[in-house]
Amino acid sequence: MALSISLRHLTKVFSKGKESFKAVDDINLDVQAGELVTILGPSGCGKTTTLRIIAGFESPTDGRVIIGGQDVTDQEANARDIGFIFQNYALFPHMNVFGNIAYGLKVRRIPSAEIGEKVTEVLDLVGLKGVEKRFPNQLSGGEQQRVALARVFVINPRVLLMDEPLANLDAKLRIYMLAEIRRLQKQLGATCIYVTHDQKEALAIADRIVVLNRGRVEQKGVPFELYANPESIFVADFIGQANIFRGRVEVVGEGQMDVSFYGHRLTVRCKQGGCFKRGEEVGLAVRPDSVKLGKPEESMLAGTVLSRIFVGDKMEYEIEADPGFLVHVFESLSREPWAYPEGTKVGITVDPRDVLALPL
Amino acid sequence: MPLTVSGQINPNRRAKLDPALLPLLILLWGSMGVFVLYPLARLLYMVFVVDGAGSLANLAKAFSSWYNRKALVDSLILAASVATSGTFLGFLFAFCVTRVSLPRAIKWFLGAVVVLPFVSPPFTSSIALTLALGPNGLLLKLLHVPGFNIYGFLGTWIAETLTYFPVAFLTLAAVLGAIDPNLEDAAMSMGGSRWRTFRTITLPLSIPGLANAYLLLFGSSLTDFATPLVMAGHTFPVLPTQAYLQITGMYDLQGGSAISFVLLVPALLVYLLQRYWVERRSWVTVTGRGGAHAAARGAGFTAEALMLAVISVLTLFIIFLYSIILWGSLVKVWGVDNSLTLKNYAYVFTVGLKAVKDTVLIAITSTLIGSVVAVSIGYLVSRKEVPWRKTLEFVSLLDYVLPGTVVGIAYVIAFNTGPIVLTGTMSIIVALCVFRYDAAGIRATVASLRQIDPSLEEASLSLGASRKTTFFRVTLPLLMPAAIAGMRYLFVVSMTAISATIFLVSVKWSLLTVRILECVTELLFAEAAAFSVVLVIIVFAAIGVISLLFRMAYPETSRQLRRR
Numbered sequence A: 001m002a003l004s005i006s007l008r009h010l011t012k013v014f015s016k017g018k019e020s021f022k023a024v025d026d027i028n029l030d031v032q033a034g035e036l037v038t039i040l041g042p043s044g045c046g047k048t049t050t051l052r053i054i055a056g057f058e059s060p061t062d063g064r065v066i067i068g069g070q071d072v073t074d075q076e077a078n079a080r081d082i083g084f085i086f087q088n089y090a091l092f093p094h095m096n097v098f099g100n101i102a103y104g105l106k107v108r109r110i111p112s113a114e115i116g117e118k119v120t121e122v123l124d125l126v127g128l129k130g131v132e133k134r135f136p137n138q139l140s141g142g143e144q145q146r147v148a149l150a151r152v153f154v155i156n157p158r159v160l161l162m163d164e165p166l167a168n169l170d171a172k173l174r175i176y177m178l179a180e181i182r183r184l185q186k187q188l189g190a191t192c193i194y195v196t197h198d199q200k201e202a203l204a205i206a207d208r209i210v211v212l213n214r215g216r217v218e219q220k221g222v223p224f225e226l227y228a229n230p231e232s233i234f235v236a237d238f239i240g241q242a243n244i245f246r247g248r249v250e251v252v253g254e255g256q257m258d259v260s261f262y263g264h265r266l267t268v269r270c271k272q273g274g275c276f277k278r279g280e281e282v283g284l285a286v287r288p289d290s291v292k293l294g295k296p297e298e299s300m301l302a303g304t305v306l307s308r309i310f311v312g313d314k315m316e317y318e319i320e321a322d323p324g325f326l327v328h329v330f331e332s333l334s335r336e337p338w339a340y341p342e343g344t345k346v347g348i349t350v351d352p353r354d355v356l357a358l359p360l
Numbered sequence B: 001m002p003l004t005v006s007g008q009i010n011p012n013r014r015a016k017l018d019p020a021l022l023p024l025l026i027l028l029w030g031s032m033g034v035f036v037l038y039p040l041a042r043l044l045y046m047v048f049v050v051d052g053a054g055s056l057a058n059l060a061k062a063f064s065s066w067y068n069r070k071a072l073v074d075s076l077i078l079a080a081s082v083a084t085s086g087t088f089l090g091f092l093f094a095f096c097v098t099r100v101s102l103p104r105a106i107k108w109f110l111g112a113v114v115v116l117p118f119v120s121p122p123f124t125s126s127i128a129l130t131l132a133l134g135p136n137g138l139l140l141k142l143l144h145v146p147g148f149n150i151y152g153f154l155g156t157w158i159a160e161t162l163t164y165f166p167v168a169f170l171t172l173a174a175v176l177g178a179i180d181p182n183l184e185d186a187a188m189s190m191g192g193s194r195w196r197t198f199r200t201i202t203l204p205l206s207i208p209g210l211a212n213a214y215l216l217l218f219g220s221s222l223t224d225f226a227t228p229l230v231m232a233g234h235t236f237p238v239l240p241t242q243a244y245l246q247i248t249g250m251y252d253l254q255g256g257s258a259i260s261f262v263l264l265v266p267a268l269l270v271y272l273l274q275r276y277w278v279e280r281r282s283w284v285t286v287t288g289r290g291g292a293h294a295a296a297r298g299a300g301f302t303a304e305a306l307m308l309a310v311i312s313v314l315t316l317f318i319i320f321l322y323s324i325i326l327w328g329s330l331v332k333v334w335g336v337d338n339s340l341t342l343k344n345y346a347y348v349f350t351v352g353l354k355a356v357k358d359t360v361l362i363a364i365t366s367t368l369i370g371s372v373v374a375v376s377i378g379y380l381v382s383r384k385e386v387p388w389r390k391t392l393e394f395v396s397l398l399d400y401v402l403p404g405t406v407v408g409i410a411y412v413i414a415f416n417t418g419p420i421v422l423t424g425t426m427s428i429i430v431a432l433c434v435f436r437y438d439a440a441g442i443r444a445t446v447a448s449l450r451q452i453d454p455s456l457e458e459a460s461l462s463l464g465a466s467r468k469t470t471f472f473r474v475t476l477p478l479l480m481p482a483a484i485a486g487m488r489y490l491f492v493v494s495m496t497a498i499s500a501t502i503f504l505v506s507v508k509w510s511l512l513t514v515r516i517l518e519c520v521t522e523l524l525f526a527e528a529a530a531f532s533v534v535l536v537i538i539v540f541a542a543i544g545v546i547s548l549l550f551r552m553a554y555p556e557t558s559r560q561l562r563r564r
Helices: A047-055 A099-109 A113-125 A142-152 A171-188 A201-205 A223-228 A233-236 B021-046 B057-061 B066-099 B104-119 B122-131 B138-143 B152-180 B179-190 B192-223 B226-231 B239-250 B253-281 B302-327 B343-350 B355-385 B389-401 B404-416 B425-439 B439-451 B454-462 B467-496 B511-520 B527-553 B555-563
Strands: A005-016 A019-031 A036-040 A062-067 A082-085 A159-163 A191-197 A207-213 A217-221 A243-252 A257-261 A266-268 A282-287 A293-294 A301-310 A314-321 A323-330 A345-350 A358-360 B331-333 B337-342
Touching: A005 A047, A005 B138, A019 A047, A019 A207, A019 A217, A019 B511, A036 A047, A036 A201, A047 A062, A047 A159, A047 A191, A047 B179, A082 A142, A082 A191, A099 A113, A099 A142, A099 B511, A113 A142, A113 A207, A113 A257, A142 A171, A142 B021, A142 B454, A159 A171, A171 A201, A191 A201, A201 A223, A207 A223, A207 A233, A217 A223, A217 A233, A233 A243, A233 A282, A233 A358, A243 A323, A257 A282, A266 A358, A293 A323, B021 B057, B021 B253, B021 B355, B021 B389, B021 B404, B021 B425, B057 B152, B057 B253, B066 B104, B066 B152, B066 B192, B066 B239, B066 B253, B066 B302, B104 B152, B104 B467, B104 B527, B122 B138, B122 B152, B122 B226, B122 B302, B122 B511, B122 B527, B152 B192, B152 B226, B179 B192, B192 B253, B192 B302, B226 B239, B226 B511, B239 B404, B253 B404, B302 B527, B331 B527, B343 B355, B355 B389, B355 B425, B355 B439, B355 B467, B355 B511, B355 B527, B389 B425, B389 B439, B404 B425, B425 B467, B439 B467, B454 B467, B467 B511, B467 B527, B511 B527, B527 B555
Parallel strands: A036 A191, A036 A207, A082 A159, A159 A191
Antiparallel strands: A005 A019, A005 A062, A207 A217, A243 A257, A243 A282, A257 A266, A282 A358, A293 A345, A301 A314, A301 A345, A314 A323, B331 B337
16 A cells, blocks of 8 residues: 655754754655655755655654654654665675565565565566576676665565666666656555656656755646746756746736837736736746747847757757847757858747746 | 766776886885895794704794793784774774764764874883782772782783774774665665664674774784783783793894794784785775765664763773873872872983984984885885886885784894894884885875876876976875875884884984883883873874974865865
8 A cells, every 4th residue: 555745844954063054945745645756956955855854864853754644753764664765776785686685574574485485576577587696796787776676666665765766877778767667666556756856857757746946845746737837947947948038027917918028028928826017027938949040030039140059859059149148949850950050140039928937 | 075086997007117217116126125025034044044954943942842832822812802802892982983873072082082092102001001900009909909910811901902992993983984874774764673784784794894803903912012011921921022032031032033933924814814805805885975964873772872881981991091191100109109290201301311312313214214115115016017016015015014023033133243234223223114114104105096097197298297297296296195194104103113123222222112111110100101191292293293294285185185
């Protein structure tokens, strides 16, 4: 049976001498039973600390951790029935693969005949066979990763916590293991919190994403929602990429508003939370692939191509707009990517429907 | 932050030896030939050649005496006992400092207490134990056990354990500190209790470190000369003191050499075991990123309480012993007339002044020459294609591995007669200190060069710097921490050494440690205590000065080191 996880006002302050640092700042989160939630954020945002508090490796300065309706804040890690996957796997170097996987079973006093069966079974599940006698340093990175997964899956934990489990694997293996982890998690039905700094990983694996910045929750939502409707400049730029322009609110209407932008008026949607006030400065976020290039005289703004990089599926342009700021534009292969060499005068146009107004 | 950051380090990449370094290499080989190989050759000749033919007669003669046979057995028993107790205590201290959550101040205090025996003259614990538990002993009077006899196995064992357990502490603190805390967290998250985690993860991972500490202590105790001389008495003879007494008491150089040779076999065996067996079996690898915040994990309440109780008692005992030394240096006649006086210090700075001056001069000279030798050898063997490289490294560490008594006797044999006569000079003592104690500097240099990617030097060359500029601007600054560590070690041991140097002192050149020994044998304990206090103060001052010079010369490197 999977269990739900709730964090209530979770706060962690690290202090060293007179300096103190709020690594986790009043985090609230509810994870449904069986759900896979990704905590996403740049390094130092408090995501690993949050995970270690849920595991019981750290105790919070303030706030509660509730697993399956039960407050476990004061319980030790070994009483919480969790499985933790470490970034460096933390395989016991003095035990072979069998010893590593059997560890949790021995702690639970499972009879040794049954242990043997379960170890073989779980190795089969993660796609490793006949490596029981080998030691961790005799395995490749991918194999170590699978042993780490097997070691946790074999005790069938109700909560699965993963701290950047794929960070040490190469790109191709990472994509494969991502799918594997998702398959195994669903198969076991465990509730899973997965910490990563890689937005692509988060978008691919998560049922829901929580974006963390400087110890606080920036935004929560399903992956597409976060990509399509970021609520802050930070989220807009961290998930995908975004051009941020400055604009001023001129007219506020019903569910939409007019924003002035270098002599143009754009009518943009208001966020669900409500509109801005008249006269307020706002950030206008536009994805690079929503910006259209064209002839200067037919466009909103004119500019000069500073550089272009062909990355295979698209051309990435860097353009200096005439008012004096940089614009990133991605031209897909279907749209004449080679049309604008460096130094060319081009025009830039954005469709107001692709523009999001965000607080600066 | 590590001092250097690099991807793949290939420590085996070596550059061709440029001709400019050839004179240096010849000089090093020449001096090692004279001061390392030649004395040992003379010693072997003395032991194994009788009337121009190879013979085992000297060995047979030495061990036809039951007393010498007993000394061999006693030496081994003592070494095993000291290694066991010292390793045990060292582990307790190391575990409490690295794994149990204690206030910072207490950890600092424990670390400081543990360092004391390192910078003290070799007799300190013996003198303090005598003052506490010997005839007229303070503790004996307090506890009303007048008939108690501290001399013999018991006293030697306690004194050596106190002297050497810090070695185990440092070894094990490094090992425990390098164990990835994630491993313990992993065991806990799978449901293991703290005690189980300690038993199944922490302890097994420390076993190579424990073996290493055990062997280090075994070797130290086996070759310790000073402590048994004071504490062992006639009922508990050990080899190093027997060799010494044979030579100085009976003027039997041949017999003494033979006894010391027997000491050499187990000492070498222990060294080889440690170097080629234990060091290969280490689980501990320093991984790039460990746990986010390594919190103390401990071993469960009961176990921790027990450990803390033991180390508290031990710490108090050590503080008690050192206070006794300080107090003892300030009273008229210990146990008889306890009124305070400064006359013992007056004695140190009048009668003993020559020894103070000589010792400091010898220590400074040895430190300066020795650190240059150490960095040169370390650099040559790890970065240059030197002919006979392995041999050079082995020979440079040889005198360090061998028992001090053996080296001292070899020097006496070599430089009393024959082509090179140095007896009674300062240079013979300096030479011994340099070639016996440069080992720490060599090892530190080799170890830090292993961390410094040769591509740093290649980068400098490719930017147009000459080899000379590269060495002085890139390599040397990176080697400074190692050189400083080597210098500190050289100075401390040159000040506190006795087992080898005792054979080399003369009317012209005396040493503080030898003066302390003379005071102890004449039962002038107050004067001995005053000498010891002065010596400890000089050593601390010198360490301070060396660190300060380093900080002034390389402010950037030292700041980075402190940040670590």
